[in-house]
Amino acid sequence: MSAGGGRFSRLRHTLLGRRYWQRYRFTSNNEVKLLRSGDEFFDALIERIDAAEQSVALETYIFCDDESGQAVNDALLRAAKRGVRVRVITDGIGTARLKMFEQWPAAGIEHRIYNPHIFGRFGFSRTHRKLAVVDNEVGYCGGINIVDDYENNGQKLPYRRWDFAVELRGPVVSDIRDAIEVQWRRIHVGHRPLDSIKPDLSPHDTSSLGSLRRRRRRRNEELWAGGEPCVAFVARDNLINRRAIEKAYLAAIGQARHEILLANPYFMPGRKLRRALVYAARRGVEVKLIIGRKEFKALDYAVPFLYNALLRAGVQIAEYEKTLLHGKVAVVDSNWGTVGSSNLDALSLMLNNEANVVLVNDQSIARLREAILGAVADARPIDEAHYEKRPARVRAISWIAYTSYRVAMKVLTVGGYD
Template sequence: MSRRGARRLARIGRTLVSRRRASRLAFTAGNTLRLYSRGADYFNALIAYIDAARASVALETYIFCDDEAGRPVSDALVRAAQRGVRVRVITDGLGTGRLALFDEWIAAGVEHRIYNAGWRGIFGRFGLSRTHRKLALVDERVAFCGGINVVDDFAATGGRLAHPRWDFAVELAGPIVAHVSAALDAQWRRLTLGHRPYRESMSRALVPFARAVSTAAGGRLRARTRGTERALKGPSVAFVARDNFVNRRAIEKAYLVAIGRARCEILLANPYFMPGRKLRRALLRAARRGVDVRVLIGRNEFAALDVAVPYLYRTFLKAGVHIAEYEKTMLHGKVAVVDSNWATVGSSNLDALSLVLNNEANVVLIEHPEIAELREAMLTAFDEARPIDATCYAARTWPERLANWLAYATYRAVMKLLTVGGYD
């Protein structure tokens, strides 16, 4: 990039930072971050922190496997519980299922809750929703958030991957940890108060979350007084937790604000790219006003999506959006970078289940140096991916076009049914 281009990008980034308050996120300053791009590195760090824990450990994950990655994490949890540390683990009734590890946890004193452990792990007290979040917290001083499940990097349905999964997680220390802690506590209370009516349980669970967000120790939260807000200066982080009670559109809104203010570049990477109309329109408007919009899409995990997602390509390609399909390995990362100054890392896919139904958690970064590292990883993945050529796409056969339309129409109908009309 030329010096003039770099200066322009920096100027655009400062504009985005100066307007961050409109996103209504609770940003904090004074945090330290570390970006992980491989599960193996993330698990090593997590285990080290668990082994050093003195008071508490909390973990929430969609998938916990008894494999080469999950067993060492499980052993660390058991060791911590046996030496008197309070250990809490939340797994999903569908994503994880029943493991022999659970009995070992109970015997060692690990407290375990299953989210929506209903009929075959599909339909429970919280309807069809899942906890898709990947969160960890140790001693209320360090937290992790991202898209990495507790599963071996090379594991895949039907065999082993040739390369490790493409995924990310962020280690957090500082005032933002209080927000992650509050979200984990709220989720734990929801699952612990199972005998109470759903709405009453949720209301009680959200009390400590609201309190923690407003009084996070040491954090310089934005001051709000009758609609006026004091914006933070310098690097800052916000934690965004999506649920079905008070934060139904929180993550989607964070994306919409960033995309709406983009002036130079938008990089998106997501394994399940099926956004609703608002996100699609925001990306199209950005491309039409001259923003370099690039979308990296995962393939070869769910055949139905592989057929349905290409239906969206026509409109995006016509607007000038660059699309590439990543097939080197399993693309599981849910990340974005806007104008090299705003980024998000988390568990939320850009599809109906993540944006409307499931419990998700992302972090939003502004002006942190880790954004450059994430951007570089995304650009490298784009170079390794297969670009979608507009001419070749337009030359698809009629049977292929019909299959794309049928798959997409079926997806929309099913998602509207599952989300009770929430998916647009």
């Protein structure tokens, strides 16, 4: 083998090892606390930052210069002043160039911006993740940006956003920490460093990757079957974990036997996920879908185009308009749940950097289920008969909006969106 061929082989081995490291793993002995709304999340986050002794790492899509943003900013400044290493990642489009950022370098806060322009070196993608790790001991993952709960694009909301995050302690925190670390390095050098993630296999390990994958699957199944609470951190990117979050949803929906509760603000998934929901309803699973409204007008017109096949299969659909539904959550059979940043649309499932936490047999799932059912009660149910009687003009607008969205996403995802 030539020297060039040898280098390629070693590189391929490293990448394959890394690929299997990146696939999500379930761990036990974690502490999970469900946080509902920004009120609970900011109180918990600021308390942890104020107690930090070594490090704080924060990644968010939106960081606003409002009351909530100032409170988090003040906590970060206090931590940096104590000698804590503070790092913040914000998105180049989701977050404006805030005046508070100007004081960060002098205060010792390190700040990096992901993809500063609409089309940058990372293409069209955004970091839509909402993550934090304090002292490598406490981690956060969810859908809550650093923004006031009652503000939305300059308008006052009647009630706080409907949104969630989780506070985590235990082995899963290391996975969140590694994800932020990789993102931090990637922004700096413009690509993912080969040494930024530990591969599952050492260079001298001769065991097959297939065997490694089977061992991980067996370990996951043992945790689930034993009824032991376990947690997995599931992230997607445009390099290796392209469909990680979508596959997590598909696996849970495919195994559902009794109930699927799903709440999401932007429901425009591809055919696989829609078919999975249809098949579940047809085999007798009670499927309830709660969809957010009144944030993006185009989606308000486009999403109802998908209702026909879902309603015919028996899926119960409700549109939530009490306030801004921003939570991206689901519960299946009362023993599987997910909380995170990923919408169920082409941008989240195919383009953006996203992160969810998957919970199995955890006691916090009961509280999440209760919250989703509460949203169902507050939402407007879509009646199939009334839906079928929509005027031709409304049907036409819905079709045009859906078709336009689909074409645009096909282009942006280079044909990946189906």
